[in-house]
Amino acid sequence: MTPYSATISNAMNTTAPTPEQDRILQQARAGDPQVIARLLNYKLNPEGINAKVTWSKSRLQIDLSAAEFPQPQRCTQIIERGLKKLQIPGLSQVEVIGNLSEQSQPLWRQTLSLASTALAIDLAAWLESGSSLQDAVVNLPAVSSRRSDITPLPHPEAQEQKYLNFQLGIENPALLPVESIQEVLYLAIAHVLPVPDMPDCVLGIYNWRGEMLWILDLNHLLGLGGLDLESLSTVTVIILKFSTHLLGVMVQTIDEITPYDPTLLQPPDGLFPPELEPYITGYLRETSSIVLDSEAIFHAPILQRR
Known part of the structure; x- marks a missing residue:
């Protein structure tokens, strides 16, 4: 692993980034397409996939190229999770395009929406794990707009579904x-x-x-x-x-x-x-x-x- 790759790895996984790791994350959060691509490729390259990142107005476009693709679901999961961790301000939609190395026409397209709650992230985890949807959601925490230091008592008649x-x-x-x-x-x-x-x-x-x-x-x-x-x-x-x-x-x-x-x-x-x-x-x-x-x-x- 190259020194830059090691820094990328730590930046993506550590809870207390070093000054160099923090600089990389700040560049990505500022929308630098090359840095975003490097962060994503740290996860995608082991899958035999390379990502190129460009901006189109307020939408991020990610072109993937590979000799042979896994299911699109796997690619979009990696990208969605990575971008949600970065929390790039103002970024709500991403277009992902899958290209085979020897074909001129795209193989598939997928639009991702990042404007979601923690429940949507848990849905992504369920999709990747292959567990049943019921198992994935029964223990999810409730989403609340109240202050975090206040724990409201459940209403005895409330039966949310x-x-x-x-x-x-x-x-x-x-x-x-x-x-x-x-x-x-x-x-x-x-x-x-x-x-x-x-x-x-x-x-x-x-x-x-x-x-x-x-x-x-x-x-x-x-x-x-x-x-x-x-x-x-x-x-x-x-x-x-x-x-x-x-x-x-x-x-x-x-x-x-x-x-x-x-x-x-x-x-x-x-x-x-x-x-x-x-x-x-x-x-x-x-x-x-x-x-x-x-x-x-x-x-x-x-x-x-x-």
Whole structure:
């Protein structure tokens, strides 16, 4: 390991940086793209990946190049964790582009949102560890805007439930209860095997841990217009569970896990189109989000032909 690499290593891991390590971190937090690239490459180079960092207005662009990529999920996890540790002021979005060394066209693109809470960081930890989502969130600390030296007593009637925030279509925030989710995947579309004579909302099947997992476009199923798959090389898939059954639903993007009081949900009656209403358990006015019923998705009439 070169002296500079050793300094980078210590800067990324020590809790009390030396003056030289602190100088490197300050340069990165000031937005120096070369220093940011060196910090990221300390983690990415052992994976056979090299990062080049540039700024495009207020967005950070990270171009990755490799002879052979691991799953995009692995790359974006390393980058997201590194940038969250750096806490670069004003940086909220990062575009990551994966390039194979001998190809002129990008292999995949992924936009990361860094404007998240500690719950979102724990979600990233769950994705990397492979543990179940329920195990990852049941012991998470509550997020509070109160002073840290005040410990509020829990209200005996408060029964908050954790929800995964995600996006439907372009401007449709939605929620799913955490207990109905098994896992989140980032899939290359090429790995989904099309199946003939299926509804348009069904992409096909994917070999997930030795099991054939059905993948469908949730936007299309709910009548919100399907995603533009021709412009995507990878997709975000939420694996829903109901009883002993699993189903993969492709969505626009996922965000953080947030606790809400389910008693604040407004009944969906009359608020949404009749064809959409059966899939909604409630409407959260606080975030203008619909809460979806995973069981209703499993029993969608169009899917009963599977």
